[in-house]
Amino acid sequence: MKGHTCSLLALLVVGLLSAIANGQTTFLTCKKCDRAPSLDSCSGSVKCADDETCFMDELITDQSTVVYTGGCRSKVVCKAGVSGSPSVGRRGLQKRSDLVACSRCCDIKKKSGALDCNARLCGIRYTDTxxxxxxxxxxxxxxxxxxxxxxxxxxxxxxxxxxxxxxxxxxxxxxxxxxxxxxxxxxxxxxxxxxxxxxxxxxxxxxxxxxxxxxxxxxxxxxxxxxxxxxxxxxxxxxxxxxxxxxxxxxxxxxxxxxxxxxxxSQPTTTAPLATNPPTPATTKSTQPPPPTNPATTQPPVATQTTQPPPTKPPATQPPVISVSTAPLTPATAAVVVSQASSTVAPNSPPTVTPNTVVPPNTVVPPNTTAIVG
Structure with missing residues (x-):
């Protein structure tokens, strides 16, 4: 029993020395990336547990930018298809808006001076590559x-x-x-x-x-x-x-x-635009010749209907009444009365003489005046 145990220890020592001689680590390390655009932005390497393996996810954000998430992942999850296909193309668990373009796993222990195995998955690279x-x-x-x-x-x-x-x-x-x-x-x-x-x-x-x-x-x-x-x-x-x-x-x-x-x-820039007031357009003197102008065409005058105030009837003018006195009139007095009557009578308007009025003889009647003699 003791000899058997010594043989096992010897084999372990030989295996360890062989790994060291080949420059290969005895544990699995993976590149640790948290939504990194390239390997330059990854935070280094992380040591995985015995039931874990390396992985790298390539994610497309809702702004069509590509980022990478990598590290250690359960071997059960990787064997379930994550590193092959079923989850590829579906929305990732990183953010609801992320699209998984690539998801792969590896469990190769790196050699001295070499990259972690997941640093070669899903197209991730250094920016100066x-x-x-x-x-x-x-x-x-x-x-x-x-x-x-x-x-x-x-x-x-x-x-x-x-x-x-x-x-x-x-x-x-x-x-x-x-x-x-x-x-x-x-x-x-x-x-x-x-x-x-x-x-x-x-x-x-x-x-x-x-x-x-x-x-x-x-x-x-x-x-x-x-x-x-x-x-x-x-x-x-x-x-x-x-x-x-x-x-x-x-x-x-x-x-x-x-x-x-x-x-x-290429990754679009995401710098926020500065709020600026709209520029005031500068008035510059144009050196271009003025555009040709068509001769003005004279439009016929437009007849506009003017609203005239409704015609008003002139106040009805009562024909003047010639009062003839019954007293005897002298020729001079008769001339004055007739003259006053003629000045108040509108043209072409026959004066009205009070009926049954006796015009004394020798009275001069103006033209267009009808005298009723009683």
Missing amino acids: NSTRCYLCDNNRGDAEQGDVDIPQDCLSETTCQSNEACGAERLDLSGKDSHKYTCLPKRICTLLTKEALKRKDECVTNPDPALCGNVGTGKRAATNQCTACCGDGLCNSGTCEQVIDRLYNLWKGGALDLDTLKQK
Whole structure:
């Protein structure tokens, strides 16, 4: 019994020394990020418990900005599908308005000087990462430090692609076994392939058909080529080909993907506008010639109806009554009476002479005056 215990202790010591010699830690550490726009904004690393693993979530906010949340997560939650797909595209638990574009887990213990494994998930990167920097694990390239890998997280080599290239990820089926290739692909072809992949992915989300959507790939389907995906951001070709397509699809649906460059759209500024009074327009003397004016056309006068006051009847003028005295009149007296009567009679108005009035003889009667002689 004692000898058996010593053997177990010896094995543990050998394992510990071997891990130290390889520069690998004996516990799992993960990058700690809290709605960080890049790795620069993450707060460092955190040590996970035995029942936890690393994770990284890529979130699209309601302002179409991309942030990352990472750290330790329960292995049960990760195995339930968080790192694959079921929660991808749904509203996250971080904020009700967040859209989860990518959610992945890893449990690879980092080597000395290497990044935590979740620092390579869901496209998170440092802000100074060259946009043409891509992972390179390709059997067909002589300058590649690594060839195709069986596990996506095993691809650690990087390269700088040409300006007319984009990062590519392929999944191959070699005799029933998956193999993953990471390389640089022509950007012109990548743009066409990615647009077709997103269109097909959208059809599968809307009307899933297992016969057509079991393995959503892009481009030509060779006998062994199961999936090909491209992306334009630095070191974005991490994970499986399907995970790259899922991430691009959710960025696209969230309005955060530029289909021409296959990159995340630039983060909009959120500075509040200053309240300013509206500027007073300055009066400037125009140097332009005045516009031609049409000769004024004389409009015919408009007949306006004026309201005249209703005609008023002149006061009825009673014809003057010529009073003829019964006393004998001298010629002089008669002339005065007749003269007064003629001055008060309106023209063409015959004076009225009191009937039965006797006009004395030798009395001069004015013209148009009818005298009644009794």
